[in-house]
Amino acid sequence: MKNYLLRILTDDGGLRGVIAVTSALTSEVASRHRAFPLATAALGYGLTGALLLGALLKVQQHVVLKVTGDGPLGKIVAESDSYGHCRAYVGEPQLPSYGAITPELVAEALGNSGFLTVVKDIGLAELYQSTVPLQTGFLDADLTWYLNQSEQTASVVEIDALVDAGGTVLAAGGLLLQTLPAGSLQTLIQISERLDDLPPIGKLLADGQTPEAIVDALFAPIGYSITEKRPVEFRCGCSAQRSLAALALLERDELDELIASESAQVDCHFCGQQYTFSRAELEGLL
Ligand SMILES: [Zn+2]
Structure with a gap:
């Protein structure tokens, strides 16, 4: 499956969503860093998180997502722009691990305490920067907490990166739901309950479900349209x-x-x- 993201808007204009499939992108970035399986999953989480936040930006804006912890992985740094171009690295790409990679293993490798920092370049003279303590080490839960607490926007994030013991990316992707000013919290709660009833997004993607089918399962009862479909790809802006x-x-x-x-x-x-x-x-x- 080609990697892309979809932006979704409910018919009542009250809620927006972004869903991204990032499996091939995660493989490509992991091989650039010669990453071992655990770091590969961490790169998948970071890339997907940055893309989800980047999809909320306006043209020519970009976002940097940084997670630093006191564990052996050190950090995850990922960047994305509003066009779906992204890049990422981790502190210790060759950190050893045993067996299939779980979200718990990645959280453990990040450590017991640390920080999540979001830096946005939204074209103003000053960068927007916000840092919050890590709550769980699970990037989706921490991003959910960050968006609700720091940006004061009712949001739900789910990210998954399924990597086997040999380092093959079985699936990676994520989803972000966010209430708009005209919307009600009730709609967000209803859709996130449907999301909870589904298997994890990595499992759905690994089983061959398309992002479009997942969106339909979540949004069909309230009506929605897909406002954008955009490829996501690695791009480094260094020079x-x-x-x-x-x-x-x-x-x-x-x-x-x-x-x-x-x-x-x-x-x-x-x-x-x-x-x-x-x-x-x-x-x-x-
Ligand atoms: Zn570069």
Whole structure:
């Protein structure tokens, strides 16, 4: 199945939804990072979460989702824009694990305490940034908590990434439901109860259900339309120019040290691309 997302609006204009299938995308990003099974699932959670939040943005806006914990996985960082382009990395891509990967294993690898940070570039001079303590280590539950508490928007998020012991992504995807100003909490509750009655979204996708069929099972009783269908794909926005601009933010003595060593190398965490800058380019930053 090609990876894509659907945006849904109920006929009464009171609720919007986003559903994304991200299995192939998760496999691609995991292989770029040579990720082991546990990190592969974590990448699937992060990519899906960022895409769901990104689908709520307006054109040319983008969002960064960062989960940091005190466990051995370290962190998950994922970014998406409103066009369905996304990228992600984790702290320890080769963290060992045994057996099939469960959401509990990923939560455990993130640790007992940590933070969820959402940074949005919505085209204003300042970035919007909000950090909340991790509640559970399950990214969907934590995102649900974040949207309700921090953004004060009644929302429900479900994310699933089924990865077997060999690291094969069986299915990854997620769903976000959100009440709009004209809507009632009752509609959100009704649809999320239907969602609870269904098997987890990863299981549905792995069994060959399409996102369209899942949407219909949830929304048909109240009426809805699919307002957008968009492919989702990996894209890294890094460039030599941006990496050099990052070096320009270093303190003068750190920059002097790099110049003394004749060259500097910057590695992109997201895609592994390496950028090397000569002494002359570094001196140009002074
Ligand atoms: Zn890159």
